[in-house]
Amino acid sequence: MRISRLTPDESGIVPWPTLSVSKKAVVTVGVFDGMHRGHTALLERVKTLAEQQRAYSVVVMFDPRPGVVHHFVKEHQGLEPTAEDLAVDSQALMSVDERAHRMAQLGIDHLLIVSYSMAFAAKSYRFFLGQLVGKIGMRTLVLGSDAEMGSNRAGDIDAIQRLAEATGVFQLDVVEDVGPGYTRVPRTIVPQAPKEAGEPDDPLTHLNKDEQRAWSKSHDAAKVRVWSSTNVRFLLSQGRMVEANEVLGHNHVIEGKVVHGEQRGRDLGFPTANLGDPVGGYIPVDGVYAGWLIDLGEHVKDFGELAGEDTAAISQANVDARISPGSPWRWPAAISIGTKETYEEETGLQQRVVEAYAMSDHWLDLYDHDVRVEFTNFLRPQFKYDTSEELVAQLKKDEHSALTLLQG
Known part of the structure:
Protein backbone atom coordinates (compact mmCIF):
# COMPACT_ATOMS: atom_id res chain seq x y z
CA MET A 1 0.00 0.00 0.00
CA GLU A 176 -26.34 -0.08 3.81
CA ASP A 177 -26.53 -0.32 7.59
CA VAL A 178 -24.57 -3.31 8.83
CA GLY A 179 -24.39 -4.86 12.25
CA PRO A 180 -26.93 -5.66 14.96
CA GLY A 181 -28.77 -2.35 14.86
CA TYR A 182 -28.69 0.54 17.30
CA THR A 183 -28.03 1.28 20.94
CA ARG A 184 -28.01 4.36 23.16
CA VAL A 185 -24.87 6.07 24.41
CA PRO A 186 -24.58 9.13 26.71
CA ARG A 187 -23.77 12.26 24.72
CA THR A 188 -21.05 13.03 27.27
CA ILE A 189 -19.05 9.89 27.97
CA VAL A 190 -17.76 9.79 31.55
CA PRO A 191 -15.41 6.88 32.37
CA GLN A 192 -16.88 4.68 35.10
CA ALA A 193 -14.82 1.80 36.46
CA PRO A 194 -16.77 -1.37 37.31
CA LYS A 195 -17.09 -2.03 41.04
CA GLU A 196 -17.00 -5.82 40.81
CA ALA A 197 -14.55 -8.33 39.37
CA GLY A 198 -15.29 -9.90 36.01
CA GLU A 199 -16.58 -8.55 32.72
CA PRO A 200 -19.37 -6.02 33.45
CA ASP A 201 -22.87 -6.47 32.04
CA ASP A 202 -24.82 -4.10 29.81
CA PRO A 203 -26.87 -2.01 32.29
CA LEU A 204 -29.83 -2.01 29.87
CA THR A 205 -30.04 -5.80 29.54
CA HIS A 206 -32.42 -6.41 32.43
CA LEU A 207 -34.51 -3.24 32.03
CA ASN A 208 -37.95 -3.09 30.43
CA LYS A 209 -38.73 -0.48 27.78
CA ASP A 210 -39.96 2.11 30.26
CA GLU A 211 -36.86 1.64 32.41
CA GLN A 212 -34.63 1.88 29.33
CA ARG A 213 -36.27 5.16 28.35
CA ALA A 214 -35.75 6.47 31.89
CA TRP A 215 -32.08 5.44 31.78
CA SER A 216 -31.66 7.09 28.40
CA LYS A 217 -33.22 10.33 29.63
CA SER A 218 -31.20 10.45 32.85
CA HIS A 219 -27.96 9.90 30.91
CA ASP A 220 -28.86 12.25 28.03
CA ALA A 221 -28.24 9.34 25.68
CA ALA A 222 -28.27 9.46 21.88
CA LYS A 223 -29.16 6.71 19.43
CA VAL A 224 -26.04 5.37 17.68
CA ARG A 225 -25.15 2.29 15.70
CA VAL A 226 -23.85 -0.65 17.69
CA TRP A 227 -21.05 -0.86 15.11
CA SER A 228 -19.74 2.66 15.63
CA SER A 229 -16.66 4.36 17.05
CA THR A 230 -18.85 6.22 19.55
CA ASN A 231 -20.22 2.99 20.98
CA VAL A 232 -16.75 1.43 21.20
CA ARG A 233 -15.46 4.49 23.06
CA PHE A 234 -18.35 4.23 25.54
CA LEU A 235 -17.83 0.49 26.10
CA LEU A 236 -14.12 0.98 26.77
CA SER A 237 -14.91 3.79 29.21
CA GLN A 238 -17.05 1.34 31.21
CA GLY A 239 -14.65 -1.62 31.16
CA ARG A 240 -16.86 -3.67 28.82
CA MET A 241 -13.93 -5.05 26.87
CA VAL A 242 -15.52 -8.18 25.42
CA GLU A 243 -18.38 -6.15 23.92
CA ALA A 244 -15.98 -3.53 22.57
CA ASN A 245 -13.85 -6.20 20.88
CA GLU A 246 -16.96 -7.77 19.38
CA VAL A 247 -17.82 -4.46 17.70
CA LEU A 248 -14.22 -3.93 16.59
CA GLY A 249 -13.79 -7.44 15.23
CA HIS A 250 -10.33 -7.51 16.85
CA ASN A 251 -8.69 -6.84 20.20
CA HIS A 252 -8.55 -3.21 21.24
CA VAL A 253 -4.96 -1.95 20.92
CA ILE A 254 -2.81 0.80 22.38
CA GLU A 255 0.86 1.44 21.60
CA GLY A 256 3.67 3.29 23.28
CA LYS A 257 7.31 3.30 24.28
CA VAL A 258 8.50 1.48 27.40
CA VAL A 259 9.99 3.85 29.99
CA HIS A 260 11.58 3.42 33.40
CA GLY A 261 9.11 3.41 36.26
CA GLU A 262 9.51 3.05 40.03
CA GLN A 263 10.57 -0.61 39.54
CA ARG A 264 8.06 -1.49 42.24
CA GLY A 265 6.79 -4.44 40.20
CA ARG A 266 10.29 -5.87 39.83
CA ASP A 267 10.77 -5.74 43.61
CA LEU A 268 7.48 -7.61 44.08
CA GLY A 269 8.39 -10.27 41.53
CA PHE A 270 6.11 -8.89 38.81
CA PRO A 271 8.26 -6.71 36.52
CA THR A 272 6.08 -4.58 34.24
CA ALA A 273 6.52 -2.67 31.01
CA ASN A 274 5.47 0.91 31.72
CA LEU A 275 4.15 2.93 28.78
CA GLY A 276 5.36 6.51 28.56
CA ASP A 277 3.49 9.45 27.04
CA PRO A 278 2.14 9.76 24.46
CA VAL A 279 0.14 6.54 24.15
CA GLY A 280 -1.39 5.77 20.76
CA GLY A 281 -5.01 4.69 21.10
CA TYR A 282 -7.79 5.06 23.65
CA ILE A 283 -6.81 4.04 27.19
CA PRO A 284 -9.70 2.07 28.75
CA VAL A 285 -11.11 2.91 32.18
CA ASP A 286 -8.97 2.15 35.24
CA GLY A 287 -8.74 -1.51 36.19
CA VAL A 288 -6.82 -4.74 35.63
CA TYR A 289 -7.20 -6.52 32.29
CA ALA A 290 -6.13 -9.70 30.55
CA GLY A 291 -4.43 -9.28 27.19
CA TRP A 292 -1.19 -9.49 25.27
CA LEU A 293 2.08 -7.57 25.24
CA ILE A 294 3.95 -7.45 21.91
CA ASP A 295 7.48 -6.15 21.47
CA LEU A 296 7.68 -4.13 18.24
CA GLY A 297 11.39 -3.45 18.73
CA GLU A 298 13.46 -0.28 18.75
CA HIS A 299 13.11 2.58 16.29
CA VAL A 300 9.93 1.26 14.66
CA LYS A 301 9.01 3.58 11.80
CA ASP A 302 5.57 5.14 11.87
CA PHE A 303 3.32 3.82 9.12
CA GLY A 304 1.77 7.24 8.69
CA GLU A 305 5.14 8.82 7.94
CA LEU A 306 6.20 6.31 5.31
CA ALA A 307 6.24 7.49 1.73
CA GLY A 308 8.13 4.77 -0.11
CA GLU A 309 6.17 1.67 -1.10
CA ASP A 310 9.08 -0.74 -0.52
CA THR A 311 9.89 0.70 2.91
CA ALA A 312 6.23 0.52 3.94
CA ALA A 313 6.06 -3.11 2.84
CA ILE A 314 9.14 -4.00 4.90
CA SER A 315 7.74 -2.25 7.98
CA GLN A 316 4.36 -3.89 7.55
CA ALA A 317 5.92 -7.35 7.22
CA ASN A 318 7.97 -6.76 10.39
CA VAL A 319 4.91 -5.68 12.39
CA ASP A 320 2.79 -8.54 11.01
CA ALA A 321 5.43 -11.08 12.06
CA ARG A 322 5.66 -9.71 15.58
CA ILE A 323 1.92 -9.41 16.31
CA SER A 324 0.87 -12.74 14.81
CA PRO A 325 -0.31 -15.57 17.12
CA GLY A 326 2.59 -17.72 18.24
CA SER A 327 5.14 -14.97 17.66
CA PRO A 328 8.19 -15.10 19.98
CA TRP A 329 7.69 -11.36 20.56
CA ARG A 330 4.16 -11.86 21.90
CA TRP A 331 3.37 -12.76 25.52
CA PRO A 332 0.17 -13.19 27.58
CA ALA A 333 -0.14 -10.31 30.00
CA ALA A 334 -1.96 -8.85 32.96
CA ILE A 335 -2.42 -5.13 32.30
CA SER A 336 -2.97 -2.52 34.99
CA ILE A 337 -4.37 0.96 34.32
CA GLY A 338 -4.67 3.61 37.03
CA THR A 339 -2.84 5.22 39.90
CA LYS A 340 -0.92 3.05 42.37
CA GLU A 341 -3.31 3.46 45.28
CA THR A 342 -1.43 1.07 47.57
CA TYR A 343 1.65 3.33 47.49
CA GLU A 344 0.05 6.75 46.97
CA GLU A 345 0.64 7.97 50.51
CA GLU A 346 4.25 6.80 50.42
CA THR A 347 5.16 8.22 47.00
CA GLY A 348 2.74 11.14 46.72
CA LEU A 349 2.26 10.18 43.06
CA GLN A 350 -1.20 10.11 41.50
CA GLN A 351 -0.20 9.87 37.86
CA ARG A 352 -2.33 7.52 35.78
CA VAL A 353 -0.12 4.81 34.30
CA VAL A 354 -0.40 1.79 32.00
CA GLU A 355 1.66 -1.22 33.08
CA ALA A 356 1.77 -4.63 31.43
CA TYR A 357 3.16 -7.68 33.19
CA ALA A 358 4.29 -10.16 30.52
CA MET A 359 4.06 -13.80 31.57
CA SER A 360 7.40 -15.08 30.31
CA ASP A 361 9.99 -17.51 31.61
CA HIS A 362 12.73 -15.10 30.58
CA TRP A 363 13.77 -11.65 31.71
CA LEU A 364 12.56 -9.11 29.17
CA ASP A 365 14.55 -5.94 28.65
CA LEU A 366 12.05 -3.76 26.80
CA TYR A 367 13.24 -0.29 27.84
CA ASP A 368 12.99 2.18 24.95
CA HIS A 369 11.20 -0.41 22.82
CA ASP A 370 7.92 0.33 21.09
CA VAL A 371 5.30 -2.09 22.37
CA ARG A 372 1.74 -2.99 21.55
CA VAL A 373 -0.82 -3.83 24.25
CA GLU A 374 -3.92 -5.79 23.25
CA PHE A 375 -6.88 -6.08 25.64
CA THR A 376 -9.18 -9.11 25.81
CA ASN A 377 -11.02 -9.06 29.17
CA PHE A 378 -11.69 -6.89 32.22
CA LEU A 379 -10.47 -8.75 35.32
CA ARG A 380 -11.16 -6.48 38.28
CA PRO A 381 -11.24 -2.88 39.51
CA GLN A 382 -8.27 -1.26 41.20
CA PHE A 383 -8.06 -1.70 44.99
CA LYS A 384 -5.90 -0.27 47.71
CA TYR A 385 -4.08 -2.95 49.70
CA ASP A 386 -2.77 -2.50 53.23
CA THR A 387 0.46 -4.39 52.66
CA SER A 388 2.74 -5.45 49.82
CA GLU A 389 2.06 -9.09 50.75
CA GLU A 390 -1.66 -8.65 50.10
CA LEU A 391 -0.89 -6.99 46.76
CA VAL A 392 1.44 -9.84 45.72
CA ALA A 393 -1.27 -12.39 46.57
CA GLN A 394 -3.73 -10.52 44.37
CA LEU A 395 -1.20 -10.21 41.53
CA LYS A 396 -0.79 -13.99 41.57
CA LYS A 397 -4.56 -14.34 41.25
CA ASP A 398 -4.56 -11.86 38.37
CA GLU A 399 -1.84 -13.85 36.61
CA HIS A 400 -3.85 -17.08 36.98
CA SER A 401 -7.09 -15.42 35.82
CA ALA A 402 -5.44 -13.84 32.79
CA LEU A 403 -3.73 -17.08 31.75
CA THR A 404 -6.95 -19.05 32.14
CA LEU A 405 -8.83 -16.64 29.87
CA LEU A 406 -6.08 -16.29 27.28
CA GLN A 407 -5.33 -20.00 27.04
CA GLY A 408 -9.03 -20.79 26.88
Whole structure:
Protein backbone atom coordinates (compact mmCIF):
# COMPACT_ATOMS: atom_id res chain seq x y z
CA MET A 1 0.00 0.00 0.00
CA ARG A 2 1.31 3.44 -0.91
CA ILE A 3 0.74 6.17 1.67
CA SER A 4 0.65 9.91 0.95
CA ARG A 5 0.28 12.72 3.49
CA LEU A 6 -1.44 15.74 1.99
CA THR A 7 -1.58 19.19 3.59
CA PRO A 8 -4.10 21.70 2.21
CA ASP A 9 -2.82 25.23 1.54
CA GLU A 10 -4.21 28.30 3.31
CA SER A 11 -7.20 28.37 0.98
CA GLY A 12 -8.02 24.71 1.65
CA ILE A 13 -6.78 23.30 -1.66
CA VAL A 14 -5.32 19.80 -1.36
CA PRO A 15 -2.28 18.88 -3.52
CA TRP A 16 -3.79 15.63 -4.78
CA PRO A 17 -1.29 13.22 -6.35
CA THR A 18 -1.73 11.75 -9.81
CA LEU A 19 -2.20 8.05 -9.20
CA SER A 20 -2.25 7.10 -12.89
CA VAL A 21 -2.90 8.70 -16.27
CA SER A 22 -5.08 5.77 -17.34
CA LYS A 23 -6.16 3.64 -14.38
CA LYS A 24 -9.24 4.88 -12.47
CA ALA A 25 -10.07 4.68 -8.77
CA VAL A 26 -12.72 3.36 -6.40
CA VAL A 27 -12.68 5.70 -3.40
CA THR A 28 -14.05 5.91 0.11
CA VAL A 29 -13.71 8.77 2.58
CA GLY A 30 -13.67 8.98 6.37
CA VAL A 31 -11.78 8.87 9.66
CA PHE A 32 -11.96 5.10 10.26
CA ASP A 33 -11.22 5.48 13.96
CA GLY A 34 -11.04 2.04 15.54
CA MET A 35 -11.36 0.19 12.24
CA HIS A 36 -14.47 -1.60 13.53
CA ARG A 37 -16.59 -4.13 11.65
CA GLY A 38 -18.54 -1.41 9.85
CA HIS A 39 -15.32 0.12 8.53
CA THR A 40 -14.08 -3.29 7.45
CA ALA A 41 -17.29 -3.96 5.49
CA LEU A 42 -16.91 -0.61 3.73
CA LEU A 43 -13.26 -1.19 2.81
CA GLU A 44 -13.93 -4.72 1.61
CA ARG A 45 -16.60 -3.29 -0.71
CA VAL A 46 -14.05 -0.79 -2.06
CA LYS A 47 -11.57 -3.58 -2.67
CA THR A 48 -14.17 -5.79 -4.41
CA LEU A 49 -15.36 -3.03 -6.74
CA ALA A 50 -11.78 -2.00 -7.55
CA GLU A 51 -10.96 -5.56 -8.59
CA GLN A 52 -14.11 -5.79 -10.71
CA GLN A 53 -13.37 -2.47 -12.42
CA ARG A 54 -9.61 -3.05 -12.65
CA ALA A 55 -9.15 0.18 -10.74
CA TYR A 56 -7.15 1.34 -7.74
CA SER A 57 -8.71 0.97 -4.28
CA VAL A 58 -8.24 4.32 -2.55
CA VAL A 59 -8.97 5.55 0.99
CA VAL A 60 -9.06 9.27 1.79
CA MET A 61 -8.59 9.54 5.56
CA PHE A 62 -8.71 12.69 7.69
CA ASP A 63 -6.16 13.38 10.41
CA PRO A 64 -6.70 14.97 12.87
CA ARG A 65 -10.29 13.89 13.44
CA PRO A 66 -12.65 16.61 12.16
CA GLY A 67 -14.67 16.66 15.38
CA VAL A 68 -11.55 17.49 17.40
CA VAL A 69 -10.68 20.41 15.11
CA HIS A 70 -14.19 21.87 15.18
CA HIS A 71 -14.38 21.49 18.98
CA PHE A 72 -11.07 23.31 19.43
CA VAL A 73 -12.21 26.18 17.19
CA LYS A 74 -15.49 26.48 19.09
CA GLU A 75 -13.73 26.49 22.47
CA HIS A 76 -11.12 29.06 21.35
CA GLN A 77 -13.33 31.69 19.71
CA GLY A 78 -12.56 30.65 16.16
CA LEU A 79 -8.80 30.23 16.60
CA GLU A 80 -7.35 27.57 14.30
CA PRO A 81 -5.43 24.84 16.21
CA THR A 82 -1.75 24.24 15.57
CA ALA A 83 -0.14 20.84 15.16
CA GLU A 84 1.05 21.10 18.76
CA ASP A 85 -2.50 21.74 19.98
CA LEU A 86 -3.64 18.49 18.39
CA ALA A 87 -0.52 16.40 19.01
CA VAL A 88 -2.32 14.16 21.50
CA ASP A 89 -5.88 13.00 20.83
CA SER A 90 -6.78 11.05 23.97
CA GLN A 91 -10.23 10.20 22.60
CA ALA A 92 -8.99 8.58 19.38
CA LEU A 93 -9.60 4.84 19.53
CA MET A 94 -6.65 3.99 17.31
CA SER A 95 -3.49 5.66 16.09
CA VAL A 96 -3.17 6.67 12.44
CA ASP A 97 -0.36 4.15 12.04
CA GLU A 98 -2.54 1.30 13.28
CA ARG A 99 -5.36 2.30 10.94
CA ALA A 100 -2.90 2.34 8.05
CA HIS A 101 -1.56 -1.04 9.05
CA ARG A 102 -5.02 -2.62 9.05
CA MET A 103 -5.88 -1.05 5.68
CA ALA A 104 -2.71 -2.52 4.24
CA GLN A 105 -3.72 -5.92 5.58
CA LEU A 106 -7.05 -5.58 3.74
CA GLY A 107 -5.16 -4.94 0.49
CA ILE A 108 -5.99 -1.26 -0.11
CA ASP A 109 -3.76 0.20 -2.85
CA HIS A 110 -3.54 3.86 -1.81
CA LEU A 111 -4.08 5.69 1.48
CA LEU A 112 -4.28 9.48 1.17
CA ILE A 113 -4.08 11.11 4.61
CA VAL A 114 -5.45 14.66 4.45
CA SER A 115 -4.54 17.09 7.24
CA TYR A 116 -7.97 18.39 8.21
CA SER A 117 -8.20 22.17 8.56
CA MET A 118 -10.99 24.74 8.76
CA ALA A 119 -10.09 26.07 5.32
CA PHE A 120 -10.48 22.58 3.91
CA ALA A 121 -13.74 22.11 5.86
CA ALA A 122 -15.16 25.26 4.24
CA LYS A 123 -15.06 23.67 0.77
CA SER A 124 -18.37 22.38 -0.58
CA TYR A 125 -18.92 18.67 -1.12
CA ARG A 126 -19.33 19.43 -4.84
CA PHE A 127 -15.85 20.96 -4.98
CA PHE A 128 -14.35 18.12 -2.94
CA LEU A 129 -15.86 15.38 -5.08
CA GLY A 130 -14.92 17.26 -8.24
CA GLN A 131 -11.31 17.22 -7.06
CA LEU A 132 -11.46 13.47 -6.46
CA VAL A 133 -12.82 12.91 -9.96
CA GLY A 134 -10.43 15.26 -11.74
CA LYS A 135 -7.24 14.71 -9.74
CA ILE A 136 -7.18 11.04 -8.70
CA GLY A 137 -9.55 9.58 -11.28
CA MET A 138 -12.44 8.60 -9.02
CA ARG A 139 -15.17 6.78 -10.94
CA THR A 140 -16.92 5.07 -8.00
CA LEU A 141 -17.46 6.50 -4.51
CA VAL A 142 -18.30 4.06 -1.71
CA LEU A 143 -19.95 5.45 1.43
CA GLY A 144 -21.99 4.32 4.40
CA SER A 145 -25.67 5.24 4.43
CA ASP A 146 -25.22 7.96 7.09
CA ALA A 147 -22.22 9.67 5.48
CA GLU A 148 -22.06 13.47 5.31
CA MET A 149 -19.33 15.73 3.94
CA GLY A 150 -18.46 19.24 2.86
CA SER A 151 -19.25 22.66 4.29
CA ASN A 152 -22.03 22.47 6.90
CA ARG A 153 -22.17 18.70 6.20
CA ALA A 154 -24.48 19.46 3.29
CA GLY A 155 -23.25 16.48 1.27
CA ASP A 156 -25.46 13.68 2.55
CA ILE A 157 -26.23 10.53 0.58
CA ASP A 158 -29.25 12.01 -1.21
CA ALA A 159 -27.31 15.12 -2.27
CA ILE A 160 -24.31 13.10 -3.46
CA GLN A 161 -26.58 10.72 -5.41
CA ARG A 162 -28.22 13.65 -7.20
CA LEU A 163 -24.79 15.06 -8.05
CA ALA A 164 -23.63 11.70 -9.41
CA GLU A 165 -26.70 11.37 -11.59
CA ALA A 166 -26.52 14.98 -12.81
CA THR A 167 -22.84 14.89 -13.78
CA GLY A 168 -22.51 11.28 -14.89
CA VAL A 169 -18.79 11.29 -14.09
CA PHE A 170 -18.89 8.99 -11.06
CA GLN A 171 -21.16 6.43 -9.45
CA LEU A 172 -22.22 6.29 -5.80
CA ASP A 173 -22.22 2.88 -4.12
CA VAL A 174 -23.90 2.89 -0.70
CA VAL A 175 -23.10 0.24 1.88
CA GLU A 176 -26.34 -0.08 3.81
CA ASP A 177 -26.53 -0.32 7.59
CA VAL A 178 -24.57 -3.31 8.83
CA GLY A 179 -24.39 -4.86 12.25
CA PRO A 180 -26.93 -5.66 14.96
CA GLY A 181 -28.77 -2.35 14.86
CA TYR A 182 -28.69 0.54 17.30
CA THR A 183 -28.03 1.28 20.94
CA ARG A 184 -28.01 4.36 23.16
CA VAL A 185 -24.87 6.07 24.41
CA PRO A 186 -24.58 9.13 26.71
CA ARG A 187 -23.77 12.26 24.72
CA THR A 188 -21.05 13.03 27.27
CA ILE A 189 -19.05 9.89 27.97
CA VAL A 190 -17.76 9.79 31.55
CA PRO A 191 -15.41 6.88 32.37
CA GLN A 192 -16.88 4.68 35.10
CA ALA A 193 -14.82 1.80 36.46
CA PRO A 194 -16.77 -1.37 37.31
CA LYS A 195 -17.09 -2.03 41.04
CA GLU A 196 -17.00 -5.82 40.81
CA ALA A 197 -14.55 -8.33 39.37
CA GLY A 198 -15.29 -9.90 36.01
CA GLU A 199 -16.58 -8.55 32.72
CA PRO A 200 -19.37 -6.02 33.45
CA ASP A 201 -22.87 -6.47 32.04
CA ASP A 202 -24.82 -4.10 29.81
CA PRO A 203 -26.87 -2.01 32.29
CA LEU A 204 -29.83 -2.01 29.87
CA THR A 205 -30.04 -5.80 29.54
CA HIS A 206 -32.42 -6.41 32.43
CA LEU A 207 -34.51 -3.24 32.03
CA ASN A 208 -37.95 -3.09 30.43
CA LYS A 209 -38.73 -0.48 27.78
CA ASP A 210 -39.96 2.11 30.26
CA GLU A 211 -36.86 1.64 32.41
CA GLN A 212 -34.63 1.88 29.33
CA ARG A 213 -36.27 5.16 28.35
CA ALA A 214 -35.75 6.47 31.89
CA TRP A 215 -32.08 5.44 31.78
CA SER A 216 -31.66 7.09 28.40
CA LYS A 217 -33.22 10.33 29.63
CA SER A 218 -31.20 10.45 32.85
CA HIS A 219 -27.96 9.90 30.91
CA ASP A 220 -28.86 12.25 28.03
CA ALA A 221 -28.24 9.34 25.68
CA ALA A 222 -28.27 9.46 21.88
CA LYS A 223 -29.16 6.71 19.43
CA VAL A 224 -26.04 5.37 17.68
CA ARG A 225 -25.15 2.29 15.70
CA VAL A 226 -23.85 -0.65 17.69
CA TRP A 227 -21.05 -0.86 15.11
CA SER A 228 -19.74 2.66 15.63
CA SER A 229 -16.66 4.36 17.05
CA THR A 230 -18.85 6.22 19.55
CA ASN A 231 -20.22 2.99 20.98
CA VAL A 232 -16.75 1.43 21.20
CA ARG A 233 -15.46 4.49 23.06
CA PHE A 234 -18.35 4.23 25.54
CA LEU A 235 -17.83 0.49 26.10
CA LEU A 236 -14.12 0.98 26.77
CA SER A 237 -14.91 3.79 29.21
CA GLN A 238 -17.05 1.34 31.21
CA GLY A 239 -14.65 -1.62 31.16
CA ARG A 240 -16.86 -3.67 28.82
CA MET A 241 -13.93 -5.05 26.87
CA VAL A 242 -15.52 -8.18 25.42
CA GLU A 243 -18.38 -6.15 23.92
CA ALA A 244 -15.98 -3.53 22.57
CA ASN A 245 -13.85 -6.20 20.88
CA GLU A 246 -16.96 -7.77 19.38
CA VAL A 247 -17.82 -4.46 17.70
CA LEU A 248 -14.22 -3.93 16.59
CA GLY A 249 -13.79 -7.44 15.23
CA HIS A 250 -10.33 -7.51 16.85
CA ASN A 251 -8.69 -6.84 20.20
CA HIS A 252 -8.55 -3.21 21.24
CA VAL A 253 -4.96 -1.95 20.92
CA ILE A 254 -2.81 0.80 22.38
CA GLU A 255 0.86 1.44 21.60
CA GLY A 256 3.67 3.29 23.28
CA LYS A 257 7.31 3.30 24.28
CA VAL A 258 8.50 1.48 27.40
CA VAL A 259 9.99 3.85 29.99
CA HIS A 260 11.58 3.42 33.40
CA GLY A 261 9.11 3.41 36.26
CA GLU A 262 9.51 3.05 40.03
CA GLN A 263 10.57 -0.61 39.54
CA ARG A 264 8.06 -1.49 42.24
CA GLY A 265 6.79 -4.44 40.20
CA ARG A 266 10.29 -5.87 39.83
CA ASP A 267 10.77 -5.74 43.61
CA LEU A 268 7.48 -7.61 44.08
CA GLY A 269 8.39 -10.27 41.53
CA PHE A 270 6.11 -8.89 38.81
CA PRO A 271 8.26 -6.71 36.52
CA THR A 272 6.08 -4.58 34.24
CA ALA A 273 6.52 -2.67 31.01
CA ASN A 274 5.47 0.91 31.72
CA LEU A 275 4.15 2.93 28.78
CA GLY A 276 5.36 6.51 28.56
CA ASP A 277 3.49 9.45 27.04
CA PRO A 278 2.14 9.76 24.46
CA VAL A 279 0.14 6.54 24.15
CA GLY A 280 -1.39 5.77 20.76
CA GLY A 281 -5.01 4.69 21.10
CA TYR A 282 -7.79 5.06 23.65
CA ILE A 283 -6.81 4.04 27.19
CA PRO A 284 -9.70 2.07 28.75
CA VAL A 285 -11.11 2.91 32.18
CA ASP A 286 -8.97 2.15 35.24
CA GLY A 287 -8.74 -1.51 36.19
CA VAL A 288 -6.82 -4.74 35.63
CA TYR A 289 -7.20 -6.52 32.29
CA ALA A 290 -6.13 -9.70 30.55
CA GLY A 291 -4.43 -9.28 27.19
CA TRP A 292 -1.19 -9.49 25.27
CA LEU A 293 2.08 -7.57 25.24
CA ILE A 294 3.95 -7.45 21.91
CA ASP A 295 7.48 -6.15 21.47
CA LEU A 296 7.68 -4.13 18.24
CA GLY A 297 11.39 -3.45 18.73
CA GLU A 298 13.46 -0.28 18.75
CA HIS A 299 13.11 2.58 16.29
CA VAL A 300 9.93 1.26 14.66
CA LYS A 301 9.01 3.58 11.80
CA ASP A 302 5.57 5.14 11.87
CA PHE A 303 3.32 3.82 9.12
CA GLY A 304 1.77 7.24 8.69
CA GLU A 305 5.14 8.82 7.94
CA LEU A 306 6.20 6.31 5.31
CA ALA A 307 6.24 7.49 1.73
CA GLY A 308 8.13 4.77 -0.11
CA GLU A 309 6.17 1.67 -1.10
CA ASP A 310 9.08 -0.74 -0.52
CA THR A 311 9.89 0.70 2.91
CA ALA A 312 6.23 0.52 3.94
CA ALA A 313 6.06 -3.11 2.84
CA ILE A 314 9.14 -4.00 4.90
CA SER A 315 7.74 -2.25 7.98
CA GLN A 316 4.36 -3.89 7.55
CA ALA A 317 5.92 -7.35 7.22
CA ASN A 318 7.97 -6.76 10.39
CA VAL A 319 4.91 -5.68 12.39
CA ASP A 320 2.79 -8.54 11.01
CA ALA A 321 5.43 -11.08 12.06
CA ARG A 322 5.66 -9.71 15.58
CA ILE A 323 1.92 -9.41 16.31
CA SER A 324 0.87 -12.74 14.81
CA PRO A 325 -0.31 -15.57 17.12
CA GLY A 326 2.59 -17.72 18.24
CA SER A 327 5.14 -14.97 17.66
CA PRO A 328 8.19 -15.10 19.98
CA TRP A 329 7.69 -11.36 20.56
CA ARG A 330 4.16 -11.86 21.90
CA TRP A 331 3.37 -12.76 25.52
CA PRO A 332 0.17 -13.19 27.58
CA ALA A 333 -0.14 -10.31 30.00
CA ALA A 334 -1.96 -8.85 32.96
CA ILE A 335 -2.42 -5.13 32.30
CA SER A 336 -2.97 -2.52 34.99
CA ILE A 337 -4.37 0.96 34.32
CA GLY A 338 -4.67 3.61 37.03
CA THR A 339 -2.84 5.22 39.90
CA LYS A 340 -0.92 3.05 42.37
CA GLU A 341 -3.31 3.46 45.28
CA THR A 342 -1.43 1.07 47.57
CA TYR A 343 1.65 3.33 47.49
CA GLU A 344 0.05 6.75 46.97
CA GLU A 345 0.64 7.97 50.51
CA GLU A 346 4.25 6.80 50.42
CA THR A 347 5.16 8.22 47.00
CA GLY A 348 2.74 11.14 46.72
CA LEU A 349 2.26 10.18 43.06
CA GLN A 350 -1.20 10.11 41.50
CA GLN A 351 -0.20 9.87 37.86
CA ARG A 352 -2.33 7.52 35.78
CA VAL A 353 -0.12 4.81 34.30
CA VAL A 354 -0.40 1.79 32.00
CA GLU A 355 1.66 -1.22 33.08
CA ALA A 356 1.77 -4.63 31.43
CA TYR A 357 3.16 -7.68 33.19
CA ALA A 358 4.29 -10.16 30.52
CA MET A 359 4.06 -13.80 31.57
CA SER A 360 7.40 -15.08 30.31
CA ASP A 361 9.99 -17.51 31.61
CA HIS A 362 12.73 -15.10 30.58
CA TRP A 363 13.77 -11.65 31.71
CA LEU A 364 12.56 -9.11 29.17
CA ASP A 365 14.55 -5.94 28.65
CA LEU A 366 12.05 -3.76 26.80
CA TYR A 367 13.24 -0.29 27.84
CA ASP A 368 12.99 2.18 24.95
CA HIS A 369 11.20 -0.41 22.82
CA ASP A 370 7.92 0.33 21.09
CA VAL A 371 5.30 -2.09 22.37
CA ARG A 372 1.74 -2.99 21.55
CA VAL A 373 -0.82 -3.83 24.25
CA GLU A 374 -3.92 -5.79 23.25
CA PHE A 375 -6.88 -6.08 25.64
CA THR A 376 -9.18 -9.11 25.81
CA ASN A 377 -11.02 -9.06 29.17
CA PHE A 378 -11.69 -6.89 32.22
CA LEU A 379 -10.47 -8.75 35.32
CA ARG A 380 -11.16 -6.48 38.28
CA PRO A 381 -11.24 -2.88 39.51
CA GLN A 382 -8.27 -1.26 41.20
CA PHE A 383 -8.06 -1.70 44.99
CA LYS A 384 -5.90 -0.27 47.71
CA TYR A 385 -4.08 -2.95 49.70
CA ASP A 386 -2.77 -2.50 53.23
CA THR A 387 0.46 -4.39 52.66
CA SER A 388 2.74 -5.45 49.82
CA GLU A 389 2.06 -9.09 50.75
CA GLU A 390 -1.66 -8.65 50.10
CA LEU A 391 -0.89 -6.99 46.76
CA VAL A 392 1.44 -9.84 45.72
CA ALA A 393 -1.27 -12.39 46.57
CA GLN A 394 -3.73 -10.52 44.37
CA LEU A 395 -1.20 -10.21 41.53
CA LYS A 396 -0.79 -13.99 41.57
CA LYS A 397 -4.56 -14.34 41.25
CA ASP A 398 -4.56 -11.86 38.37
CA GLU A 399 -1.84 -13.85 36.61
CA HIS A 400 -3.85 -17.08 36.98
CA SER A 401 -7.09 -15.42 35.82
CA ALA A 402 -5.44 -13.84 32.79
CA LEU A 403 -3.73 -17.08 31.75
CA THR A 404 -6.95 -19.05 32.14
CA LEU A 405 -8.83 -16.64 29.87
CA LEU A 406 -6.08 -16.29 27.28
CA GLN A 407 -5.33 -20.00 27.04
CA GLY A 408 -9.03 -20.79 26.88
